[in-house]
Amino acid sequence: MAVERTLSIIKPDATRRNLTGQVNAKLEGAGLRIVAQRRIRLTREQAESFYDVHRERPFYGDLVAFMTSGPVVVQVLEGENAVMANRDVMGATNPADAAEGTIRKAFAESIEANSVHGSDSAENAAMEIAYFFSGCDIVG
Numbered sequence: 329m330a331v332e333r334t335l336s337i338i339k340p341d342a343t344r345r346n347l348t349g350q351v352n353a354k355l356e357g358a359g360l361r362i363v364a365q366r367r368i369r370l371t372r373e374q375a376e377s378f379y380d381v382h383r384e385r386p387f388y389g390d391l392v393a394f395m396t397s398g399p400v401v402v403q404v405l406e407g408e409n410a411v412m413a414n415r416d417v418m419g420a421t422n423p424a425d426a427a428e429g430t431i432r433k434a435f436a437e438s439i440e441a442n443s444v445h446g447s448d449s450a451e452n453a454a455m456e457i458a459y460f461f462s463g464c465d466i467v468g
């Protein structure tokens with residue numbers, strides 16, 4: 329397996345409850361290195377564009393409102409098989425289905441306010457990382 333990078337976002341439900349460090353501990357415990365990290369408040373335009381793939385879904389408007397409701401922490405994670413390793417430690421989208429030990433099982437409030445985003449493929453990871461970071465922001 330090759331060393332990969334993936335994009336992670338700690339969502340507003342988690343920053344609101346001061347869980348950034350606890351989420352990061354789970355990421356690091358899964359063997360992922362945080363090689364870039366920035367706390368920002370997404371604009372509506374940024375959230376709409378980031379989640380454009382979900383534009384036709386019934387929850388899109390609520391999702392954009394949620395993602396702009398407070399600060400987020402955008403991060404680049406690096407490690408062996410990082411895209412899948414991050415998806416594994418995140419847990420299922422719906423916390424009711426998330427496995428023990430996962431971030432969403434431990435912290436998510438609902439299927440929407442589910443504490444973290446993670447890229448779902450290497451191709452999307454490259455696009456999502458480029459959306460928030462330039463090469464010189466990432467220190468491996």
Ligand code: ADP
Nearest residue numbers: 382387391420421439440441442444445446448
């Ligand atoms: P994931 O974040 O696990 O990749 P998706 O890409 O399917 O999940 O959805 C993106 C985000 O949209 C989810 O993380 C969650 O915040 C929200 N979402 C997904 N499905 C629903 C739903 N049925 N109702 C409300 N929000 C949802």
Ligand code: MG
Nearest residue numbers: 445446447448
């Ligand atoms: Mg997704």
